[in-house]
Amino acid sequence: MSSTIMDQLDTTTIVSLLSVLLLLNSAFVLSLRVLHPSTPSTLRVLFIWHAFDFLIHTLFEGSFLYNCFFASAPFDSGSMHPALITNFLNQPDRVFGSAYANNWASKLWMVYAKADWRWGQADLTVISLELLTVFGAGPLALWICYKISKRDPMAGFWMVVLATGELYGGFMTFCPEWLTGNQNLDASNFMFKWVYLVFFNMLWVFLPLYAMWYAFGDMYNAFMVRNGVVAARLEMHRLEVEKQKEQKSK
Template identity: 45%
Template sequence: MSSTDSFTLDAPTVLCIAVSLSLMPAAFILSKALIPANKTRDRVLFFWHAYDALTHLFIEGSFAYQCFFSYTTVTSTPHQGPFFLNDPTRLYGPAYGTGPTARLWQEYAKADRRWAGADLTVISLELLTVFIGGPAAVYICYLLSRSSNETLTTKSRGSVKATLWFVAIALATAELYGGFMTFAPEWLTGSTSLATEDPVYLWLYLFFFNTLWVFLPLWVLWEAAKELRGAFVAAETQVEQKSQ
């Protein structure tokens, strides 16, 4: 584990945490507005994917922006390559930014210092998350909203749901894989970048904000498995009835 200062609850820290958590009520409001009250599971699915999309596009999107556009110039090469963007004269990352989103990631980097700079593995995963995961979550929300439209024909609704669960399975699997690839290098090297000694950094920053992307994708896969089983059982039953 890496040594770090203890958690301090100052005004900038409160603001950073509030911004991160503010996406949850936003997603909840959208789910209530776009999904009928009698479709509880669809509301929960919509809420999760709306929160997922907002986080990927805005929070993690700001990280990607900081990695490419915030930097400091160095006069001597601090280490041997490879260098981010193949530029040995610059150090990139949120640590060198001055705006609100840079401050947000500087705060999270107190728990995982890889997010302060331009860690190549983290950036590679975040590019996929921002440009594929975020839009996929938006698309799932659209499909959930469309499938709740009572005017759709049975055939159209079935087509929408088939696409919905296909994309949901792909995204949930990607979320789990991305989380593993983010933290497995740390687990295998003694968590040298993680501030596991401070309980707030460990349980709020690292555990809570990251295991959401473990438990909820697993639940999505569980629901998808039930949908697939139901669809195949219904199809086989229909074939059996026709053959009789």
């Protein structure tokens, strides 16, 4: 198994993985700078996650969209593949995506495309989801970081909104593959299956679920406090009414 992993660890792969760690470390450093020292560890973790989420969506996935819209090559009918889109942007004579670019982002995405071929091409489902992710989920993740830093109780609500979108997006990314026999996925070795396809994608399942769990607890406690206040007021009102009745009876 270890030899299989080493076979996949070329320079581009190592740089790509280190880039992910760099973004995670940047999110951690940002948390140290903007969060109050007394911030609970759960909120600190969620701040780091959402800052990391913003960086991944904006830098990495933004670069994927850039290559899909601005990198192309003439269409070769002899290179048909299930993920190959031949009329993207109404240009049937060209194909688009990272596979036809020559920049830092294209090299990164071609590493991941070894496990999921769609990310090297202009796959319509992936692009549609990424447009929402880059221009919607990314800014929302940053907004959540701001809300957490300001100790705004509305942060939990926005976490639920974002987490719902993340989970839905993950399902819509992989469901088409499950229904068509995983034609574009390669799980033939440990690196492709467990690192690229499972680990990196499951981050966007478990962390959103954790955010939803935290937000649920926050909202539940808020409702309990509100209900407690309302109950206390009703009890005070009842006692006041009884007191007035006693005074009248006298």
